[in-house]
Amino acid sequence: MPIVAAKNIHIRKVAVLGAGVMGAQIAAHLANARVEPLLFELAAKEGDPNANALKAIDGLRKLDPSPLALPAYADRIQPANYDQHLEWLRECDIVIEAISERRDWKADLYRKVAPYLSERTIFTTNTSGLSINQLAEALPQNLRSRFCGVHFFNPPRYMHLVELIPAQMTDPAILDELERFLVTTLGKGVIRAKDTPNFIxxxxxxxxxxxxxxxxxxxxxxxxxxxxxxxxxxxxxxxxxxxxxxxxxxxxxxxxxxxxxxxxxxxxxxxxxxxxxxxxxxxxxxxxxxxxxxxxxxxxxxxxxxxxxxxxxxxxxxxxxxxxxxxxxxxxxxxxxxxxxxxxxxxxxxxxxxxxxxxxxxxxxxxxxxxxxxxxxxxxxxxxxxxxxxxxxxxxxxxxxxxxxxxxxxxxxxxxxxxxxxxxxxxxxxxxxxxxxxxxxxxxxxxxxGRSTLVVYKRQPFPDRLIGEEARYGETIFETEAVRCWHTGDDIAILSFKTKMHAIDEDVLEGTLRAIDEAERRFMGLIIWQTEPPFSVGANLAQVSDSMKNKGEPPSTFDNLVKRLKRQAASFVMKVARSLNVADKLQAGVLARIEKVVEQFQDTTQALKYSMVPTVAAVDGLALGGGCEFVMHCDRAVVSLESYIGLVEAGVGLLPAGGGCKEFALRAVHQAQGGDLFPFLKRAFETIATGQVGKSAEHARALGYLRRCDPVVMNRFELLHVAKSELRALAEAGYRPPLRAKEIPVAGESAIATFKAHMVNLLEGGFISEHDFLVGSKVAQVLCGGELSPGSTVDEQWFLDLEREAFMELLATEKTQQRIESMLKTGRPLRN
Missing domain, CATH: 1.10.1040.50 (N-(1-d-carboxylethyl)-l-norvaline Dehydrogenase; domain 2)
Structure with missing residues (x-):
């Protein structure tokens, strides 16, 4: 007798009924997850019947923290109203009711929409505590097996929890499929709750x-x-x-x-x-x-x-x-x-x-x-x-x-x-x-x-652990005070940092180089993945605030988060300066030592890029400064949606010197495809010189930190699974490292002059200081390949040398030293 596979349920389109605070933000998160959302609201009494839904969608763009991974994702939400568009519900795989917590109002709506639901549609309520069984009484008998509670927490993009509450007649297979959708597609932690008041x-x-x-x-x-x-x-x-x-x-x-x-x-x-x-x-x-x-x-x-x-x-x-x-x-x-x-x-x-x-x-x-x-x-x-x-x-x-x-x-x-x-x-x-x-x-x-045995949880090799549960992270390949290199019994090496907030210091650099060597000799490839977020704050800082840890709660505003990041994360020099007790004055000998460390950093990122086996960065949370440069040099970055990625060195009067500027220059050349480089360098310049941090993984892609080929994962606990899949795909395709570029065209002196002219206007308008002008000039110089004729060609090492030289020149200035000293002593940026 032939084996017949279970029918797959594909969720293509989801309707949300109710464009209030929760309904609109649930629709926004569906848009984040590339699910087509319809947002229903009462028809407006005057003008455009969709005005109420459109107002809610427009409001999503103004919220901070934003419910949207990118503001443009609001355009993915289709506005609808109950007077004109109930027929659209027939196309929906899931309908989520999210109107006010009134049982009578919900019952009236259920009776109104039920005739328009297809025989496959799963109907759910986002109630925060009303009885699911009592709500089900307003539904026709044939729909009750496809009805349950799906309780999102506010704000839906950021809060991990969704409670899944069955009614007495809910089909168990429906619950299993919903759980898969919620966990992988929407990135949620699902708890199955009993139908008791306010659930769990x-x-x-x-x-x-x-x-x-x-x-x-x-x-x-x-x-x-x-x-x-x-x-x-x-x-x-x-x-x-x-x-x-x-x-x-x-x-x-x-x-x-x-x-x-x-x-x-x-x-x-x-x-x-x-x-x-x-x-x-x-x-x-x-x-x-x-x-x-x-x-x-x-x-x-x-x-x-x-x-x-x-x-x-x-x-x-x-x-x-x-x-x-x-x-x-x-x-x-x-x-x-x-x-x-x-x-x-x-x-x-x-x-x-x-x-x-x-x-x-x-x-x-x-x-x-x-x-x-x-x-x-x-x-x-x-x-x-x-x-x-x-x-x-x-x-x-x-x-x-x-x-x-x-x-x-x-x-x-x-x-x-x-x-x-x-x-x-x-x-x-x-x-x-x-x-x-x-x-x-x-x-x-x-x-x-024990934990759920649903297939979806096989994608979580290390789920969120509770006290008392065993957490055994594979077999150790080697371990130092700074890093651990390990595997899970397969042919993929994993590197995890042990430093506070996974900051990068000399020992981490040495450990990374050793891990690359081990992977080349014995494994299919190397993944950099931390057992807990963040990925890396970059520098090994004097002080790192515990409040920066990503515990699932959104910041009060993203701008406030960025301010904290720029205050508390900058370049690798902070660790070196502090360790040598030279915060008061950076002597020439110390500068020479720092330059060697910067060169070691460049060697490490280049080794990640040109390893003979594929390298993958599995990123969750913060990836700043040098952490961002590690990400940019791996063959792939697999990134959770709630990752904040950026080069923030400009905040202490420096520029990225671990290959970050070089990578932006190379990507600009690739994007220009032989045409005018300047528009692409201009975007890179704005990103680096202003220390922009991505407000999500998708925003980080828009800023240029991530590539089109870098997948965004909605559930952070599935990162390692997806990273392994990406690495295996690269290896099975006969991986070869990229060829080292030897003839890279540069924008040269004319582009540098254009950048400086723009900054002169900002300087004269009081928007930047003279030292900001100097930092920006150095960033422009590196991105444009130095004072060469436009169209001249150089190799990668040329850019790396420019980075290192500009970094050291800025470090030698009194005002950059003051900024570093202020950061080390107060944790606050200094505008001088």
Missing amino acids: ANRVGVFSLLATIHHAERLGLRFDLVDKLTGPLIGRPKSATFRTADVVGLDTFAHVVRTMQETLPDDPWHRYYEIPVWLKSLIDQGALGQKAKRGVYQKIGQAIHVLDPERGDYVPADAEADEEVVRILRGKDVAEKFARLRASSHPQAQFIWSIYRDTWHYCAVHLAQIANNARDVDLAIRWGFGWDRGPFELWQAAGWGQVARWLSEDIAAGGTMASVPLPAWAADPSRTGVHAPEGSYSPSANAYQ
């Missing part, structure tokens, strides 16, 4: 916010102080508690709380499911948070103010956490940290202990009801709320048995928010945790459950 992440996350509000009020702590205590200090996003509520929307937060209040009457914590008076007052005033430019916080002039509920007015947000409490929170021993917090009489320490204690208590009591296992709770909170560690992970790290005893003592003493005892499984004295190599504990099954 909002149920636990919102309770945590309510517990925080309760204990802040009980202990008399200001909102801005609470945010100081509940942000990065405890491994949570900078938006912490009340800023998060502003970002999400105070009305949205209130709606989720109201859902819990109405649907969970028997919950032991039910009396806390209420909207505080101050919050109701803000909502009544229309102060809904970030979208209304006023909420818990408000910007008054240039200063940030915070609501004082007692006064009903705003006061300067200048509260600071107590130094002793900060020292406790920064402790490395998790068990000791929580023991000290519980024992301390300081209100801030008691506050932190209380919010953790009550969240642990809540999670333990409700785990069996809301989730399949503890892993689903922890990953949902990490991916949906941006915590470094989920609640059960922290409990396990703090010592499961000791914490369980503390909880039981506080429950017995009446100190907890609810008096319900811990469930027997959590209080079991033999229990050491809920996460183990074999899986995560499920109270309903009374067993440890």
